[in-house]
Amino acid sequence: MSPIRLAIVGLGKIARDQHLPALAATPGIELVAVASRNAALDGVAHFATLAELLASGEAIDAVALCTPPQGRRELAEMALRAGKHVILEKPPGATVSELAPLVAAAQETGRTLFATWHSRFAPAVEPARAFLAEAAPRAVTITWKEDVRVWHPGQRWIWEPGGLGVFDPGINALSILTRILPLPVFVTGADLAFPANCASPIAATLDLADAGGLAVHADLDFLQTGPQTWDIAVETDRGTLVLSKGGALLSLDGQPLDLPPEAEYASIYAHFVQLVAEGRSDVDLAPLQLVADAFLLARRTIVAPFHD
Structure with a gap:
């Protein structure tokens, strides 16, 4: 071919x-x-x-x-x-x-x-999904903090309507969350902080749940300096599973687990080649729906203006 x-x-x-x-x-x-x-x-x-x-x-x-x-x-x-x-x-x-x-x-x-949801192709995601299919999750904590000036220098579109602000990186965490959990989650509350000169939030906290009562808390920040933080911790009946560095690393009760090397975007294109060969599409809107629901339910605060 x-x-x-x-x-x-x-x-x-x-x-x-x-x-x-x-x-x-x-x-x-x-x-x-x-x-x-x-x-x-x-x-x-x-x-x-x-x-x-x-x-x-x-x-x-x-x-x-x-x-x-x-x-x-x-x-x-x-x-x-x-x-x-x-x-x-x-x-x-x-x-x-x-x-x-x-x-x-x-x-x-x-x-x-x-x-595409590139973070779903991080090496820790499918092993975490398999683990959580057998272990009962009890609570989830997401900490997703990065420096917008490093990752989006001068990209003003991200602060305009539809640009998502802190949800541009935060949706990566939500794409992992919706992939690894056994049940769908929904937003129960949110707080969004908008810079005075921006139409999109620079920080957010979210509370989510599933039909079984699982509690999920997410803390998102676009002003992190120094080391960046992209972690998801899942407390289960078999220990605490942590996906760190955006899903590049996986540990159980502090013990690292073996993973294949990172190849997110190469995996995206390999999947696309397979989709085309099979005549299929792949459009999962669950992460974007959670962001939309966060905007619907959020309490909003105005914070200091943002300047690159």
Whole structure:
């Protein structure tokens, strides 16, 4: 089978840091074009916009949308209607309701739509899921704190409506949570802190539960300095399971467990190749729904303005 010919739309930090190396390491797919107003790659066909790329006749089979979530729905719709498979960076959109029409469009056109949650491909996630299928969880604590100035320097879109603010990293924790727990969870309360000059929160605390009464507490912060913290601790009847460093490490009662090496984005592309081969889509909206529910239930406070 010939490799999937992929175009990246939006050649920003995440595309350069993660997508390009993963593509180079994944059999069955190759980068043949870039659509970006502000960046290009030597030796790769370049276009300013997706519309320009599709109108050009350049031979592509799929697109990876690495643009900010605002406006991504229109790009995905355009690509699907042009007969292209689509990868959506996380979060898959700026709203929950805009995704159902895209799923329908993928079904109508017979194309694959893949809403990626890269943290679900961290090496600790599937072992944790298997453990929790046998061990009864009693409580979950999420501590997800990072420095926005390090990971999103100068990216003003993240503070605009639909940019998610601290939920841009926080949704990674929620994507792991919804993958590893045996039962679905729902939001029971939230506190969101909005900088005076921003439309998205810079910090958040969430309380969640499942139908069995499991309590989940999440503490999210976008102003962490020094060491970054991406931990999920699950107290169970068989000990405390901790996924740390975003799921790169796993321990039980403080004892490290053996894991395969990290390969989140390479695993995303390997999964996409398989989805295309099988004619399937993969669009799980549970993490984005939890964020939307947090905004619905939240108590809001205004804090000091944020400046890069």
